[in-house]
Amino acid sequence: MKYLNYSVEDFLTDESFINYLEQRDEQDVLHWEKIISEHQQLTEKIEEAKKLYLLLAVKRKATERQEQLNRLKLVIEGPLSGTEDKATDAIVVPISNHKPKVKRLSYLMVAAILFAVLGITFTYFQFKMPDDIVAFNATAQSYDAIAETKFGERRTVVLPDGSTVVLNGSSFLSVAKDYNEKNRIVKLSGEAFFEVAKDKTRPFMVIANNTITKALGTSFKINNYNNNDQDVSIALATGKVSIKEIKGQDEVVKEELLIPGEELKVYSYKSSEKVTFDQQKLADWRDRNITFSMATLNEIKDRLYEVYGTLIITTNNPTNKNYAFTGSFKGQDLKDVLDAMSFVNNFNYKIDEKKVYITFN
Amino acid sequence: MSSDQLIKNWNLLLEGDKQGLYECFDLFYDDLYRFGLSMYSDQELIKDSIQSLFIELWEIKDKLVDVKNIKQYIFTIFKRIIYKLNKKFSRENLDLDRLLEEISEDLVVQSSYESILIANQTEELKRQQLQEALSLLSPRQKEIIQLKYFDGKSFREIAEITSLSERTIYNTLHNAIKFLRESPYFSINKS
Structure with missing residues (x-):
């Protein structure tokens, strides 16, 4: 099957694939849904192609529209x-x-x-x-x-x-x-x-x-x-x-x-x-138990995302690669956690409806 | 969006059928979003404005019978709402230059495709990286990317518009994507 050797570029220049992404042609949609379910090894490339498409087409995710x-x-x-x-x-x-x-x-x-x-x-x-x-x-x-x-x-x-x-x-x-x-x-x-x-x-x-x-x-x-x-x-x-x-x-x-x-x-x-x-x-999620032990910035972001469902956006990140944070919280609000962390780590934060913006000083 | 579908659901909305309202929401969401981005780059503001727009449409549904050009009408109200909401929320001065004055049938080509792409980014760093990546593309490459993905044209249609062969368009697009994928913006933000 020719798709097995497809690169991301090949997918994005395949008219039938684009029709599928645009949900424009029922035949193409069925065709690609079948390909995707039968060839899992293509998933990564297709995901990347889809992401690039959404970006270039300035389209919103269907799940966002539903929300x-x-x-x-x-x-x-x-x-x-x-x-x-x-x-x-x-x-x-x-x-x-x-x-x-x-x-x-x-x-x-x-x-x-x-x-x-x-x-x-x-x-x-x-x-x-x-x-x-x-x-x-x-x-x-x-x-x-x-x-x-x-x-x-x-x-x-x-x-x-x-x-x-x-x-x-x-x-x-x-x-x-x-x-x-x-x-x-x-x-x-x-x-x-x-x-x-x-x-x-x-x-x-x-x-x-x-x-x-x-x-x-x-x-x-x-x-x-x-x-x-x-x-x-x-x-x-x-x-x-x-x-x-x-x-x-x-x-x-x-x-x-x-x-x-x-x-x-x-x-x-x-x-x-x-x-x-x-x-x-899962128990930690329930109880909002968070323990950081020498956590990197990315670990912290991931953990807060898991527990609070919050995207964290950081700017002016510390250049020190060995940046690590240790501390633990239990059952606290996001705000309390951020207050405590910002004090130790010297950052300012802003909560903006759905995201947290952190700026390091 | 097909105009049949739009008219059908618009009429349902006028009759007070919620489903008609929801369908209209689905039909217009992406286009309103793009349009919002051509005015302000604040995504939450745009989402809130879309909400307000449809709540307002629902409230004034009895008065909508005389609307002739549905699309134009919706975008005109939307423009007013987003402008007002922004005024209400923004701490800084209004970015009046970016506010569009006239609204015509072609809704989204008002602000350039490139600036809409960049406005769609939430992080300053990503904006810069994307801007850099795009600045390395030739005008031809950008034009074809826009026609293909943003305007949703087929290769044949693009060939007619640009007087290039479909093969050339395909190659140009292929190269442009490869180029973009290798730029810092895409290689860093891949995950």
Whole structure:
């Protein structure tokens, strides 16, 4: 196959490849999706080509657009319920009360009967669709926005069934309107740690990008922050989960089972991969435990990114190559950590909505 | 973006269908972003402005029936919003020179492609490196990169515009990318 010898330049001058990146031609899109899934050794070059393309085309990542669209939906769909109470750290989401009230007959009744008939017809045709796929395709109206965190903010949400969600900064969680009826479905954008209350009759499902993670009673972390090449990652701490990767609306391209200590990384431009992770790191993430021992600047940046989901941009970096920092923090806000570090390391910092800018003196 | 799709979703929006609003958001996002970059290089400002624009469109949807040229209308409001937001946020003086005065159908060619590319960088160092890398390309190479990736033209269309053969265009582009990849900007920021 000619593509195996392709360089980045070759990809970027291949008209069909560009059509695929522009999502312009369905045939080309299918063609390249197939090539990419069948030839993993091309991934690195294709990723680089894609990156260069986004830069030269001045295009935004699809995940960023989705994130911004979610932000808009949050405003349009109405105010958040239950989040006004900022005094407490944990918020409890009440089970919504859907009991219809019959006030007037005539007109309303006719409408109701009509809808019922339509509903039955609809249900009939939907019969073969599994619940998770239906939920996956449900519009935003079928979900209630329940919590959104600001940059650097962390919040614990207790769901009606007793499951808890630790929502990391710049994240957004919504819950299906029929949560806890037949099943328990939530949607996540950002990063969160789920501790699912045991209930075998009502599966707990998290929809994040093109994945559905199904659990009965377990704990796991999901990350689909957009500023990462990796689109979704699911790391299992305890119990068992199954993860479906969906293509388009309802095609299940892969289903994976995880055991504790395993993480599934799902990418938009190549096949997903299963890796093992350090459980201690996940516990550190939960507790915001950070230990630096002779850490280099890059290690510090990476660690803060892992724990706070924050991009750190440094300027005027110290020229001393042996720059090293030692110190540890526990459960502290990003600001406290930066305050302490800036004092020792002689830098100034500025927090700007989504990023931290550090300038060394 | 196809105009059929735009008109369809615009009409949905006018009828008060949220889905129409969201589709319009998707259709316009990249172009608005580029346009924003041609005014200010502040990415967060641009994102906030796009949000405000669509919230405003939703609020005034009843009054939009008379809009003839949808694209032009959207970009005109967007320009006003981004200008106002920037005024509100910016501590320094307004960079009036960079504010564009007239908005026509071709939305993005107003500020040069090169300056939009550079404005798209968040770090000062990267800006300098990118500027240096681009300054080493010939005008022809830059033109073809813009036509191919930014304007999304096919090789055949580029051949018609530049009166070059498709083979020459292909070679020029291939060399230009190779050159860019070897420059400090790309080799350092590769990871």
